[in-house]
Amino acid sequence: MSPVITVSGVSKTYKSGHTALHSVDLEIARGEIFALLGPNGAGKTTLISIICGIVNPTTGTVIADGHDVVRDAKAARRKIGLVPQELSTDSFETVYATVRFSRGLFGRPPNPAHIEKVLRDLSLWDKRDSKIMTLSGGMKRRVLIAKALAHEPDILFLDEPTAGVDVTLRRDMWDLVSGLRANGVTIILTTHYIEEAEEMADRVGVIDKGRLILVEDKAALMAKLGKRRLVLTLQEPMTTVPAALGEWDLTLEDGGHQLVLTFDTKADHTGIPSLLRRMGDLDIPVTDMDMTRSTLEDIFVGLVSQGEAA
Amino acid sequence: MNGHGILAIYRFEMARALRTLWQSLVAPVLTTSLYFIVFGGAIGSRMQQVGGVDYGAFIVPGLIMLTLLTQSISNASIGIYFPKFTGTIYELLSAPVSAWEIVVGYVGAAATKSVVLGLIILATAACFMPIHIAHPGAMVAFLLLTAITFSLFGFILGVWADGFEKLSFVPMLVVTPLTFLGGAFYSIDMLPPFWRSVSLFNPVVYLISGFRWSFYGQGDVAVGISLALTLVFMLGCLAAIVWIFRTGYRLKA
Numbered sequence: 001m002s003p004v005i006t007v008s009g010v011s012k013t014y015k016s017g018h019t020a021l022h023s024v025d026l027e028i029a030r031g032e033i034f035a036l037l038g039p040n041g042a043g044k045t046t047l048i049s050i051i052c053g054i055v056n057p058t059t060g061t062v063i064a065d066g067h068d069v070v071r072d073a074k075a076a077r078r079k080i081g082l083v084p085q086e087l088s089t090d091s092f093e094t095v096y097a098t099v100r101f102s103r104g105l106f107g108r109p110p111n112p113a114h115i116e117k118v119l120r121d122l123s124l125w126d127k128r129d130s131k132i133m134t135l136s137g138g139m140k141r142r143v144l145i146a147k148a149l150a151h152e153p154d155i156l157f158l159d160e161p162t163a164g165v166d167v168t169l170r171r172d173m174w175d176l177v178s179g180l181r182a183n184g185v186t187i188i189l190t191t192h193y194i195e196e197a198e199e200m201a202d203r204v205g206v207i208d209k210g211r212l213i214l215v216e217d218k219a220a221l222m223a224k225l226g227k228r229r230l231v232l233t234l235q236e237p238m239t240t241v242p243a244a245l246g247e248w249d250l251t252l253e254d255g256g257h258q259l260v261l262t263f264d265t266k267a268d269h270t271g272i273p274s275l276l277r278r279m280g281d282l283d284i285p286v287t288d289m290d291m292t293r294s295t296l297e298d299i300f301v302g303l304v305s306q307g308e309a310a
Numbered sequence: 311m312n313g314h315g316i317l318a319i320y321r322f323e324m325a326r327a328l329r330t331l332w333q334s335l336v337a338p339v340l341t342t343s344l345y346f347i348v349f350g351g352a353i354g355s356r357m358q359q360v361g362g363v364d365y366g367a368f369i370v371p372g373l374i375m376l377t378l379l380t381q382s383i384s385n386a387s388i389g390i391y392f393p394k395f396t397g398t399i400y401e402l403l404s405a406p407v408s409a410w411e412i413v414v415g416y417v418g419a420a421a422t423k424s425v426v427l428g429l430i431i432l433a434t435a436a437c438f439m440p441i442h443i444a445h446p447g448a449m450v451a452f453l454l455l456t457a458i459t460f461s462l463f464g465f466i467l468g469v470w471a472d473g474f475e476k477l478s479f480v481p482m483l484v485v486t487p488l489t490f491l492g493g494a495f496y497s498i499d500m501l502p503p504f505w506r507s508v509s510l511f512n513p514v515v516y517l518i519s520g521f522r523w524s525f526y527g528q529g530d531v532a533v534g535i536s537l538a539l540t541l542v543f544m545l546g547c548l549a550a551i552v553w554i555f556r557t558g559y560r561l562k563a
Contacts, residue, residue, distance in 0.1 A: 052404040056562055074312070077406040088397030092329060093322075104318025105405045147401065 003027035004186050010060030012046050020046040021210045028188060033181055035197035036190045037300055038207035044190040045085060048157050052082045078107060081153030085160040087140045091133035095124055099146045106151035118149045138169045158189040174200055194297035208304050230261040230272060233288035244282055248275050315407040319415025323389050327423050338377050342431045345373055346438045360497050363526050366439045371522040372494030378428045379460050379489055383481050386420035386464030391471050409555030420461035428453055449524035455540050456517055462547035469560050488514045498530045
């Protein structure tokens with residue numbers, strides 16, 4: 001499928017001399033949910049700001065739905081909605097007025113029915129006449145989303161959408177994102193919450209120190225890097241892994257009380273049955289067994305620490 | 311052209327003025343009325359006529375100009391400075407609106423407010439003394455031109471300012487003194503020759519002179535020069551704004 005966003009060789013060096021992005025290339029497919037993961041200061045917001053036209057790239061180009069975001073800015077921007085990370089709102093405006101303003105600003109004729117729908121979807125309809133300053137942080141976040149959706153964008157950027165948001169609102173937001181996706185909206189989100197990417201995203205990009213270090217289908221990433229662990233709790237603690245068990249990838253944890261087997265989810269043999277047989281032969285009693293699989297978070301932490309070691 | 315975008319900005323700015331109707335309208339009207347009472351009534355009755363015009367009536371164009379200048383600058387500068395301060399400028403920068411559409415929205419609203427205010431002050435003045443307008447067409451033209459020019463100037467100031475001090479610095483320490491020394495309360499012909507020559511370097515002299523000419527058919531300088539210099543100043547402001555948007559100066563990283 002043709003990409004809806006193509007980022008080619010985009011770098012950004014700020015006036016201070018700080019290089020926030022090093023030649024990033026990225027393609028976002030139409031209708032997908034793409035999660036951009038990375039630690040603080042990795043360059044997530046800079047990348048989003050460049051695509052949305054708030055920050056000028058130092059080098060490179062961005063094409064959004066066929067339009068260059070710099071040379072053909074107006075056409076590109078009409079397609080894009082942005083929910084910023086900061087809760088920047090017009091305190092003295094009412095919810096309804098600010099959402100109506102956003103729609104007009106993005107060049108759309110008034111459409112009260114659409115605005116009502118957006119406000120209802122975000123549970124803001126009852127608050128439509130309230131001044132924004134009277135709302136809670138979570139409600140302000142909803143207002144920012146409503147503003148971004150007011151002009152019916154085809155591409156929606158959510159920069160840390162659930163930062164500082166309670167569990168209920170986070171669930172609501174996930175539902176909203178699924179609903180938008182069902183309507184064909186492409187969604188790019190940045191997040192600290194790995195479970196959010198794991199729950200919603202089709203593809204995941206990991207950015208660290210201004211470099212996109214990985215872009216992968218989420219399922220493929222999980223399969224490729226996903227390790228499983230078999231944790232065997234021993235009746236008698238060990239000081240070293242017995243030489244007789246040398247052919248398995250084993251480590252001792254919890255002061256020798258746990259013997260941990262790490263294996264690849266894709267491998268033909270996990271090695272579990274043979275290990276258990278051998279341990280039976282060696283008369284090593286096991287009191288408990290537990291299996292865990294790595295989450296995106298483990299993968300992510302692994303990737304970022306690899307980058308630091310390099 | 312993004313007409314909906316221009317209208318959205320314009321309406322947003324006008325709504326901001328209506329929310330603060332008290333500060334926006336009542337305060338300037340009250341201040342100006344005090345000027346009329348003090349200068350027009352109390353002192354003016356003891357002053358001789360200036361160029362055949364009663365002193366009270368003579369100061370009306372200058373007072374309207376004073377309000378027009380300060381209000382245009384403060385309206386437009388706060389209009390663009392505040393989104394920078396609160397961070398809501400992200401939306402303006404990511405919206406499909408061109409530089410001139412943004413300027414038309416903000417400057418149009420700021421100029422509208424100051425013209426309305428100027429007319430209200432004119433009406434207030436008419437309650438205190440008989441006002442005669444010799445050239446109504448020219449009067450309206452000067453009113454609009456000055457409001458637009460100084461709203462453009464205010465917009466530049468709002469983009470340039472990175473703190474509230476800078477925002478009030480220019481109106482307080484530059485515009486108000488220039489207006490007072492620009493002949494709002496006197497004709498520069500009353501000054502000794504040296505100070506009269508110095509005054510001719512003050513751009514506000516030309517604004518007030520031209521505006522006063524539209525009321526009483528006489529000014530300190532020829533009306534053509536007033537008009538030409540106002541237009542030059544306006545073009546200068548426009549050029550600065552073009553540069554701001556080309557370079558992203560203080561708006562974009």
